[in-house]
Amino acid sequence: MVATQSDRHYTPASLAEALVALVRAEQPTRVLDVAAGDGALLAAAAERWPAANLTGNDIDKDALERLSSRLPSSELMQVDALSNALEGVRPDVIVLNPPFSHRGGYLCSVTFAGQSIRCSPAMAFLMTATSILAEGGELVAIMPSNTRHSSKDAEAWRILESSCCVTFYGSFGRGTFEGCFPSVQFVHLLNQRPEIVTLPISPSKSLGEVAFVYRGTMPVTRASAEGDTRLLHSTDLCPRTIIRRKPILRCNSSTADLMGLFITFPRVGSFQSQHIQLRSFMEPVRMSDCLFALWSTDELRTVELHNMLVSSFEALEACYHGTCARYLTVNDLRSFLSDRKWDPHVVRPCSFKSCSTAKFRFSETL
16 A cells, blocks of 8 residues: 555654644644654644644554654554545544655545545545545645646646635745655645635735834843743754754743744845745744844735745845845845835834734834
């Protein structure tokens, strides 16, 4: 079975948090991961929804044993996710990072909405998971970017998009997963027919989409090993440390800057496009004075803003100046964003306020 030929490239914790942040449900009852692996997605779900019933399935017995230790209160299953063994589960949220590739371009046969379909393994996992999703439920998945335009998955996407509301978010390239180099994107699926779903419509770029800009203020010299608040620093943005092999910096602080989904990148020094990262935190964090944070009015626009920054990396890098360590000023960042039809709103610390994407501390926009 294809499910036994598992791709053992597990989800980085920061990517899992960002994916789970896309779910709109505030209090789901049951959350399922049909290919749970090391449990990163379920752990992010448990952090966001402590009261939810978690179910993890994987064909790998060893993975389930590790998952049992990591999330002892979760329900575990060991069945082939491409069979009909999960039909009776009916979760209202599914999180998914499916196996991506198999030697020889293997195609799977699945049945969806009464139609037999041949498609890639990743697409087969997505279709099968969608078929057991509760009415009105949500599925969020990490999918290979090429599946959206692949001829072997074209029919599967056509059938899926005629039955559900499907939204694509972001693009994550080299350095996202350790030990392999896929290009992936997020997929959000709402299990309702598209014609009865009202979707947010992005305003015209000529009107100026809002980009909130925040410059970190905490000196890294004030970091400590056992502070009460996490301190996000430029060292957290190295692709090889995205799985958090280095110690997490903390600080003692009575205030915190950000929580939720936002973009962060270095304010000082040389860096590469993969250091422009989407991050998501369920608890407030402080930003070091070496970082900028950006976000927009909702998750979709925040991901669009991230895509723009990555695709315009050379122009962004040219805005950095300095004879020693190169740095980017707030005014130069505002000009960069304005030139690309984004309306920058600079915020500065004061008191918590929430928006649909991030919660942040600010007193006024400048």
